[in-house]
Amino acid sequence: MPDLLIELFSEEIPARMQARAAQDLKRMVTDGLVEAGLTYASAGAFHTPRRLALSVEGLSEASRDTVEERKGPRTDAPEKALEGFLRSTGLTKDQLEIRDEKKGQAYFARITHEGRPAETIVAEVLTAAIRNFPWPKSMRWGxxxxxxxxxxxxxxxxxxxxxxxxVVPMEVDGIAAGDSTRGHRFMGPDAFSVTSFEDYEAKLKRGCVLLRADERAETIWSEASSQAFAQGLELVEDRGLLDEVAGLVEWPVVLMGEIGADFLDLPPEVLQTSMKEHQKFFSVRDPKSGKITRFxxxxxxxxxxxxxxxxxxxxKVLSARLADAKFFWENDLREVREHGLEGMAAGLSNVTFHNRLGSQSDRIARIAALAREIAPQVSADADDAEQAAKVAKADLRSEMVGEFPELQGLMGRYYAQAQGLKPEIAAAAQEHYQPLGPSDAVPAAPVSVAVALADKLDTLAGFWAIDEKPTGSKDPFALRRAALGVIRLVLSNGLRLKLRDLIAAADDRASADDLLSFFHDRLKVHLRAEGIPHDVIDACIAMPGNDDLTLLVARAEALAAFLKTEDGENLTQGFKRANNILTQAETKDGVEYSYGADAKFAESAEEKALFFALDGAQPKIDAAMASEDFGAAMGAMASLRAPIDAFFEAVQVNADNQLLRRNRLNLLSRIRTTCGAVADLTKIEG
Amino acid sequence: MTDAPRSFQEIILRLQSYWASKGCAVLQPYDMEVGAGTFHPATTLRALGSNHWAAAYVQPSRRPTDGRYGENPNRLQHYYQYQVIIKPSPPDLQELYLGSLRAIGIDPTLHDIRFVEDDWESPTLGAWGLGWEVWCDGMEVSQFTYFQQVGGHDCRPVSGELTYGLERLAMYVLGVDHVMEMPFNDPDAPIALKYGDVFRQTEEEYSRHNFDTATTEMLLRHFEDAEAECAKILSAPAEDPRTGKRIVMAHPAYDQAIKASHLFNLLDARGVISVTERQAYIGRVRALAKACADAFVTTEAGGAAA
Structure with a gap:
């Protein structure tokens, strides 16, 4: 059982693509080997900046012989058909078998495919893998x-x-496979040949290449931590950066340096961002002061x-970068001291937000008015919300954000603090952008919530008004994210808002119905991730008050929970049966049966029991609905399941006696109304 | 190992002689205002078509928005790029590049040289390529690109392009913190000049001009003129009535595309182009560059059969 070793040696592979590429290589090669009839015991993939490697252990020597059986023409078929069959199978007539079939006799061919040696298969599979490799971006050269x-x-x-x-003999575009490779570009540049994976990994190490990314990451982390620890400092954890840096080196050498004293007063986020984004440096913190002091x-x-x-x-490079940052920081602080954030925001009148939606200043004025309107509904002070909205985006004009766009909001918070604005207002500058994605934190502070909602609703209503809605995969203004942001803000804070009214307030040119259905679509995606199926949500969207998302979700959760119970499932069936019979009758008769059924016409015990059950459940359901306790309402409905089942078991609705029939149809109408209190059960699938 | 260079011009001279020794034609700068060395027709146009090509040159480049009145230690509205283009890209281009660093005194066994992913794209040229920015001790010293498309055309064969930001690279090699303090010629020369002696005043003048006084109406008009002229040049019939020869005027047309691009940069620096308009302007320049590329590939230098 031989082992297979593959290495694809190239110029520097982007760090972010390496791990995925190693896995793709493993998948493509092992799948190909297995498909061609080989087996293997285990496989491992590796990557460095300059190489992808794959080790496959315990590979079979060759694929097994296989026999293919093919049915040919009938024995009484024209000679031509037989000739064609012989040609396609490569056999002669005397090699064919004749077998009895249902309708006479037919020729059968048995074709033996000889097994192929592993070499041949590996060469084919690897060639195909290289030629069809799924790089996110690939290129030609020379x-x-x-x-x-x-x-x-x-x-x-x-x-x-x-x-x-x-060596497995193969060649791809002029590159012939061999048994040699090279080590580190500078520390081990000479070619060497290898005889096995162990030999390969050991010789690479001698050539100053650590083959395993996790070993490189581990080396970096432990070496950096211990250097920091030795100085009484701590390394700021950053898993993403660690993985990236491990992909940038074959032989990691950790070096710790000092940040110039001039820069230690910059906000730690500024230091960290500048060092990480520009230099891929880790930050080292003084645990006593919380300040970043080294890199x-x-x-x-x-x-x-x-x-x-x-x-x-x-x-030196860092100092130049930080000198820029410090320059921006000091200029910004001076501007804020002299003119306030309002003054800084004034420049936004020259910045176009969108040519049909005005400048950033126009936009901020709209957000401020809307934040003021939303404030009382989210327990925020209206003046604070308005002021927060007016300054929240001022930092877009700051020099620091010009340099580091990712610090938007955070700088606003620092500058608001420097100006002596209320902490709630400063916090809103940072938090009003949130939540940025499905996993980002959702603000809870009332002023932040008011501005965050106003910001997102203004954007959505604005783009709806000018008909720039997302289509397919195109969503250049990130409107889906904005809508999800509104949804998460509402739900996580349990807000009771009438979105229709707010959309109208944001931009009365926007179609509130259309935008609301966009919200509902995003809500479906959001709730599906939480295990609530789309038909349940549809059933709740069909109810009045569907622009109150908190109410809508409360319905959906209660319904989803109810449908998981046996009562819930059966009640839904009973409801649907009632609804179907009733709808058919209403269509046929051209009337609506909703006059109120009368218990005195009930004949059988089951029919009487159903009247009794409905009378008993109704007040409970009404009370639960009045207090928006949908769970309790559905619980009360559950008590109807047995009587409804029993009713359908024993009673024929479409009786010959028209009086009885009408009464029973009206009884079904009560079922429909009662069971439809929480959600439109006709939408439930299955 | 060569000793360390002592001035800005020595670094340029060493790069010139290094790349000359590697077989590149050492060209002179293009005589128009461009934003980067890539705009030189020796790169943009010559990257197209099947003809082999190897050239190296200094290109003065202008980025009006980067003007800082000569005060910022690293930012300039006028600076120099060193550009190398070889088609087809040779298999040892990385090694050749590292050799050029040695030539200017950067010993790769003493420094940390890295090839960090950086996909290059020029929206105005309709061009893109894959490659890296090359880092030396954490500082970007070059762009290294394998051209995949220019002017919307696939590059076959592929050109390898190297771009060195000369001021930044030289500051690093010479250990200077402020660009204006960098020795331009030999510091021991009878008349020793610093970068600032040559360029401080012009940086100031152009910064003021670019940001505040360039007449935007005129720039807009000139932009439209260049655009119209480019189209007019390319619409002329290929056969020249005077000589009776086939003369496609790809280069004169491309000059107009270069002009339009620079005018757009100036308008941008004047702050009169909104975010949305920006895309439209870039699209207009790209359309010009693409039209020029379309024309060039029909010419002999562009690989069309003579």
């Missing part, structure tokens, strides 16, 4: 036609067993001066 993420330089492909290693950079090389040149260079 005069060739092959596509790879960056130029592919060599292919290592060997099968090894006790007898030794052999960690990860080099890809050991040098004779132990990294001194590298550290000095990095420190």
């Amino acid at each position: 005069a060739g036609d092959l596509r790879w993420v960056r130029p592919l330089h060599s292919i290592l492909c060997i099968l090894s067993d006790e007898q030794g290693a052999r 960690v950079t990860v080099a890809n090389i050991e040098t004779r001066d132990h990294g001194a040149t590298i550290l000095a260079g990095n420190g």
Whole structure:
């Protein structure tokens, strides 16, 4: 049982693509091997900035012989048919079998496909994998036609067993497979050949390449932590950055440097953002003061001066960056001291938000008016909400946000604090953008909630008014995210808002019905993720007050829970049966049976019992509905399940006696009305 | 290992002789205002078609919005790029590039040189490529790109393009913190000049001009003129009535595209282009660049059979 080792050696692969690519290589190769009839014991994939590697252990030597049986023409078919069959199978007539069929006799061919050696299959499978590799972005280079993420330089492909290693003969676009590779670009540049995966990993290490990404990440993390710890400091955790940096180096060398004293008063987020975004540095914090005081950079090389040149260079680049940041920070603070955030926001009148929706200033004025209107409904002070909305986006004009757009909001908060605005107002500057995505935190502070809602509703109503709605995969203004933001703000704060009214207040040119149905679509997606099926939501959307999302979701949750019970499922069936019979009768008779059924015409015990049950349940349901306790209402409905089932079991609705029939149809109408109190059960599927 | 260079111009000279020694034609800057070395027809147009090509040159580049009145240590509205383009990209282009760093005194075994993903795209040229920004000790010193498309045309063969931001690179090599303090010629020359002696005043003048005084109505008019002229040039019949030869005027048309692009940059610096209009302007320049590329590939230099 040989082992297979593959390495695809290229110019630097983008860090973000490496892990996925290694998995794709493993999947494509192992799937291909298995499909071609080979088996294997285990497989592992690896990646560094310059290579993807795959180790497959315990591969079968060859695929097994397989026999294919093919049915040919009948024995009495014209000669031509037989000739064609012989041609397609490559057999002669005497090699065919004749078998009895239902309608006479037919020729059968047995074709033996000989098993193929692993080499041949590996060569085919790897060639196909390279040619069809699913890189997110790939390129051509030189005069060739092959596509790879960056130029592919060599292919290592060997099968090894006790007898030794052999190269799998194959070639892709002029690159022939071999058994050699190279180590680190600078520290181990010479080619070497390998005989097995163990040999490969060991020689790479000697050539200053750590093959395993998790080993590189671990090395970086532990080395950086211990260097920080030795100084009484702590490394700021950043898993995403760690993975990225582990993908940027083959031989991680951790170097810790100091941040110039001039910059230590910058907000920690500014330091962290600047260092991470521009330099891929980790931040090191002083646990006592909470301040970021040092940085960690990860080099890809050991040098004779132990990294001194590298550290000095990095420190210099950082200082230049931070000098910019400090310059922005001080200019912004001066502007705020002299003119306030309102003054800073004034410049937004020159910035177009959208050519049909005016400037950013126009937009802010609309948001402020809307925030004021929303404020009392979310227990916020109207003056605070209005003022917060007026300054919340002022930092878009700040120099710091101009440089680091990702700090928008946060800088607004700092600057609002510096100006001495109320903490609620400062917080709103940061929080009104939230929630940004499905997993982002949802603000709870009333002023923040008011401004966040006003911001999103203004955007949605505005773009609806000018008919720039999302279509298909196109959503350039992130309106789906805005709608989900409104939904999460409403639900997580249990807000009782009439969205129709707010849409009208935001922009009366927008079709409230259409926008509301957009909200409902987003709500369906949101609730489906929480396990509430779409038909349940549809059943609740069909009810009045559907622009009150909190109410809508309360209905949906109660209904979903109810439908999971046996009573719920059966009651729905009973309701549907009642509704079907009633609808058919109403269509046929051209009348609506809703006059009120009379118990005195009830004949059988089951019919009387149903009257009794409905009379008993009705007040309970009414009371529950009055207090919007949909769970209790559905609980009361559950008591109807048995009487309804029994009624349908024993009673024929469409009786010959017209009086009885009418009364029974009216009784069904009561079922329909009563059971339809919480949701439109006709929408429930199944 | 060569000793360290001592001035801005020495770095340029070393790059020139290095790339000359590697077989590149050392061209001179294009005589028009451009935003980057890529705009030089030696790159934009020559990246198209099947003809092989190898060129290196300095290109003065202008980015009006980056003007800082000569005060910012790193930002300039006028700066130099060093540009290398080789078609087809040779298999050892990374090694050749590292050799150029050695030539200017950067020893890759003492520094941390990295190839960090950076996909290059020029919306105004309708061009894109994949490659990296090259980092030296955490600082971006070059752009390294394999051109995939230019002017909407697939590049076959693919060109390898290297772009060095000369001021930044030189500041690093020379250990200077403020660009204006950088020695331009040899610091021991009888008349030693710093970068600031050459460019401080012009940075100030152009910053004022670009941000506050350039006449926007005129710029808008010139933009439209360049656009119209480009179309007019390309619409002329291929056969020249005077000589009777087939003369497609791809380069003169492309000059107008370059002009339009620079005028757009100036308008942008004047702050008179809104976010939405911006896209429209970029689209208009791209349409010009694309039309020029379409024309170029029908010419001999563009690989069409003569």
